[in-house]
Amino acid sequence: MNLRTRLSLVAAGFIASLVAIGAVGAQLATDRLEAAKSAGELTALAEKALRLNSAYVDMESGERGFIIGGSEVFLEPYNRGEAAVDELQAALVQGTTKFDRQTRTILDATIAAGGAWREQAGRELSLRRSFGRAKAEEEVASQIGKERFDTLRASLGRLSSRLVDAQRAASRHREHRARQLSTLLLAVPIIGVLFTGLMALAIRRWVARPMDRMLAAVRLIAAGDLSSNVEVGGADDVAEVGASIDAMRATMADRLAESDRLREVADRAREAIEQSATVTLQLRSELANELGDFPPGWTAAANLLPAEGWVAGDCYDVTLVAPHLLGVIVIDIAGHGAAQAVVALRCKEILRAALRMRLEPGAALGLLAQQVGDLHPSFVTAFVALVDTTTGACRYANAGHPPALLADHDNTVHELEPTGPLLGVFAGTWTTKSAQMAPGAKFAVYTDGLTEARDDADVFYGMERFAELVVTLPCEVAESVIKTCFDDLHAFRPSRLSDDVTIVLVCRECEAS
């Protein structure tokens, strides 16, 4: 039951009790007024009864005076009394009709007794008028008149008593009703106080306490405690508000738990990324390792720009495999990404080992083909060279790789083309060819990601552009040439590359003039 219904019911109860009290009070007041009126009327009737008694006494005195004196003058009280008796008896008859039957019976008996006596008195008065005093005295002596008068007096006495008793009863009734009315009026403020108390209790129980519990629950939620159930109770609508708060709390708790789970997943993902980032950086440093020191007159630089992430399908190595022998390795695995990077690394290790074992570049590629076997659907292109830093003699082998560029001091460019097929698909043999790096010569090896990079108009970067750049740049420090080349590539294609790009550059200083 909701709060409004409950409060309405209490108010209705209060109003109903007030109406009932009013009705009973009105009845009591009416009753009291009736009783007072009856008492007044009975007082008047009792007084009339007394006067009736006096009137009969007057009649009796007048009759006795006439019988003794014989003069009509003596009869005057009799006549006056008789008139009064008739009048009073008529008034009494009228006045007692509404009272009880017993009073009426007594009155009737009194009137009858009065009639009987008046009949005897009339006979005695006739006898006095017609036959004189003696005859009348004789009749009086018969005691009939006296007996009848005594009867009358007795009856009058009963009537008076009866009326006085009735009057007293009416008075008592009136006083009783008055007391009841006072008591009833006293009940009104008591009921008012009780109602006020009841309302206070009801509001406390139905509203105040649930509100207190609700406030405490909301404070708990605000403080971050979402585990305690909110139980408010009270009227249905108040309890419904409590239930809504509890539902809100449960929803928040669920969401929080969900976000906790998500955070845990995110934490794990971050940890995984951190772990793999370490591996990735390690892998990258292996793919494009720092170049060591080179003999005087020689500089080398290299860079690898992956198409995505930090690792690539490209890989290079420029290192001294012997005190005067510079080994240059550039590998490109078809595709780009972490899986290709692992294959690239493996290829690099095999080729480096082969060069350290003093295998010729062509034989090194043969060993690599034998070791990697079938790489389908991927394949490898590779360029391997050995440069003698004392003579500038260069021996190389190219497995399906874009031609390396050898620019002489006089800007003549030689393309060092494939000496065998790409690796990992078909069987093949790779021959070793020779070239010469005279002082001032530049030797550049790159991957197809460079020449096949396209600008917004879909134009290829191309080998010619790269060759021109390599030829025109002074080659005191290989590092700065590499940087200029990548800057040029970035200017050509500012957006993300679609394939990995590697450039390795070896420079031989011009001889001091």
Add this chain to the structure above:
Amino acid sequence: MQLTTTRSGDEAVVTIAGDVDAETSPQLEAELNTLFSGGATSLVVDVEAVSFLGSSGLSVLIGAHRTAERFELRRGNRIVDRLISLTGLGLLYGDSEPA
């Protein structure tokens, strides 16, 4: 890249026009796979109108060469000829020895 395919019994001829690079080669690979799973055993690839063939496209052609019972790459495109020559993949042209 545009692909045109004609089927005649077990033989299929695929004509490629435009660039075959990292972006378009998956489409070529899907087309060839559909042909093979549809029962084609002999494949002729016409690359006369190809404007660019990247390593990813080359990889798809090598795969097709392996899958098909008979594979023929038609000569005549300078760009493709040069690439085949550089990579030593004369076998794709049906040469007995690497270029």
